[in-house]
Amino acid sequence: MPYDAATTIEAALVDALAARGVAGLAIRADGEVHRFDAPDKRRGNLAGWYVCPTLEVAVFGFWHTGEQQAVTLAGEHDPQAAEQARQAAERARRERLARREQEHAQAAAQARQRWEHGRPPDPGHAYLKAKEVKPYGLRQQGDTLLVPLFFNGALVNLQRIAPDGGKRFLPRARLKDTASLVGRLAGAGRVYLAEGWATAATLHEATGHPVVAAMTANNLATVARTLRQRLPSEVAITVAADNDQNTPGNPGITAAREAAQAIHADLTWPRFPCVGCACSDFNDLARCQQEGGT
Ligand SMILES: [Zn+2]
Structure with a gap:
């Protein structure tokens, strides 16, 4: 894109960002x-980035969409500027990965600390009662249930569930x-793979098989691949879907x-006896x- 009117890279970048709603x-x-x-x-997201490798080239982008754009004073067909922009974008990407690794390590340390201080869960916890499941493998801190999340065998995150x-x-x-694993x-x-922890607990109770909870729909495919790689080939895997019948798609x-x-x-996925209900998972x-199909 031409930014002929701009005489400095700062001004050219300001113009380009303004066109994207960043002021x-x-x-x-x-x-x-x-x-x-x-x-x-949301405010504070810091999902945008820019870098000016020289006083003639700038690159900016957005991590959440993956898009990036180069801004040059010299004109968009300058191959040297394009190469500088490419290298700058690559450096921004590496810095971001390093920063995220660091954040993950800090959060994992916090997860371990909270987990170690967690006490055995109260089987009468409001969430467990509402979901009618036992507290398989959970811990509790205050009135918050802690669901341990593992990556490569290490505790790296916790899902905290409030009584409501x-x-x-x-x-x-x-x-x-x-x-997270139930069982x-x-x-x-056979191993089941489900989304949420309560769904996993219900499936474990109903089938006796171990159930892996991937936490989100987005996570199902990556966790499925990891599980398939780790488990002996004779172990069957069943993906137990949430049936989001009320959500388009x-x-x-x-x-x-x-x-x-x-x-x-x-x-497999749950087929509900109810009509027009809010049911969406095996739990x-x-x-x-x-409740007799209500
Ligand atoms: Zn129902």
């Missing part, structure tokens, strides 16, 4: 990577490819089908049946 930045053309808030996300069912992961902790993998002939079944296809696993199904 009020004091540009520093010092060769370092700087972060700023993306306009389409409100759920939060530790901030800046690793979530991708993390999972024991050793000696299992049914993201639960869509993601579970992708995960199952990726590793040639079996796929809902278990309780829906108990």
Whole structure:
């Protein structure tokens, strides 16, 4: 894009960012990577970045969308400027990965500390009672349930569940490819893979098989691949989808089908006896049946 009117890289970058809805930045053309808030996300998101490798080239982008754009004073077909922009974008990417690794390590330390201070969970905890499940492998801190999330065998994150069912992961902790286990993998002939922890607990209770909870629909496929790699080939895997019947596109079944296809696993999802209800997972199904299909 031409920024012919601009006479400095700072001014050219300001113009280019303004066209993307980003205003009020004091540009520093010092060769370092700087972060700023993306306009389409919450304040403090710092999902935007820019770097000016020279006084003629700038690159900016957004981590959450992956897009990036080069801004040059010399004109967009200058191959040297383009190469400088490419290298600057690569450096920004590496810095971001390093920063995220550091944040993950700090959050994992916090997860371990909270977990070590956690006490045995109260089986009468409001969330467990509402979901009608036992506190398999959980701990409790205050009135908050702690669901341990593992990555490569190490505790790296916690899902904290409040009595009212409100759920939060530790901030800046690793979530991708993390999972929690209900039951024991050793000696299992079949392993289930589900989304949420309560769903996993219900499936474990109903089937006796170990159940891995991937926490989010987005995580199902990566956790499925990891599970397939780790488990002996004779161990069968069933992906137990959430049936998000009231959400357009049914993201639960869509993601579970992708995960199952990726590793040639079996796929199942809950069929609800109720009509027009809010049921969406196997835990809902278990309780829906108990209520006589209401
Ligand atoms: Zn129902």
